[in-house]
Amino acid sequence: MSEILLQIDGREVKTREGATILEAAQSAGIDIPTLCHHEKLEPYGACRICTVEVETRGRTNFVAACLYPVEENLVVRTRSEKIDKIRKVLVEWLLAHAPESRVLQNLAQEYRVKEARFEKEPSFCILCGLCVRYCAEVKKKNAIGFAERGVRREVIFIPEIASKECWKCQECFSLCPTEAVQATFLLTEALCNYPGSRFRVHGSTVRQCQPRNLEP
Numbered sequence: 001m002s003e004i005l006l007q008i009d010g011r012e013v014k015t016r017e018g019a020t021i022l023e024a025a026q027s028a029g030i031d032i033p034t035l036c037h038h039e040k041l042e043p044y045g046a047c048r049i050c051t052v053e054v055e056t057r058g059r060t061n062f063v064a065a066c067l068y069p070v071e072e073n074l075v076v077r078t079r080s081e082k083i084d085k086i087r088k089v090l091v092e093w094l095l096a097h098a099p100e101s102r103v104l105q106n107l108a109q110e111y112r113v114k115e116a117r118f119e120k121e122p123s124f125c126i127l128c129g130l131c132v133r134y135c136a137e138v139k140k141k142n143a144i145g146f147a148e149r150g151v152r153r154e155v156i157f158i159p160e161i162a163s164k165e166c167w168k169c170q171e172c173f174s175l176c177p178t179e180a181v182q183a184t185f186l187l188t189e190a191l192c193n194y195p196g197s198r199f200r201v202h203g204s205t206v207r208q209c210q211p212r213n214l215e216p
Helices: 021-027 081-097 102-110 130-138 159-165 180-191
Strands: 003-008 011-016 051-056 059-064 075-077 144-147 154-157 199-202 205-208
Touching (some): 003 021, 011 021, 051 081
Antiparallel strands (some): 051 075, 199 205
């Protein structure tokens, strides 16, 4: 496989053909923040915190580093005033959903978030999908999934699968940047006391439901 030469933050970086900007940066020790990326999982691009500025063929654009493939002579900037503004707004929005997340609090400090401009709607989940994708792609169990779509989108455990698989696994717990998945699982397990039931967590409450549009 041929090598690609690109420039990241003024440094020449060689990487393999087919790599993403994020992979190229990581191989060169250049930090790009992520919330939904994991090396064992397929790129997802949900959080957009990894947004960078790219310049190619005389055009400049903002892209997700975890998704954008490298190309010869690509110029990448991982920090700039515009990039920092984009990340700041994203962090503000995510903090409205998970204000107690240490990961988000650290990002807020990095990007000088002082006051959140978005109304708090604490679900404690930022829908990064790490738990869902890890269970599906790595563990092949599908014990957790997305229910609903749009603003109603949530992560739920499927009790009939989770009760058999999750207590002996729990590998997704450490992946969660907000610790929401642990709380969701514990509450689901505690309330799941009859066959066929499903529960989902919304904010600090648990609702019994038969979720529609469940995606593995």
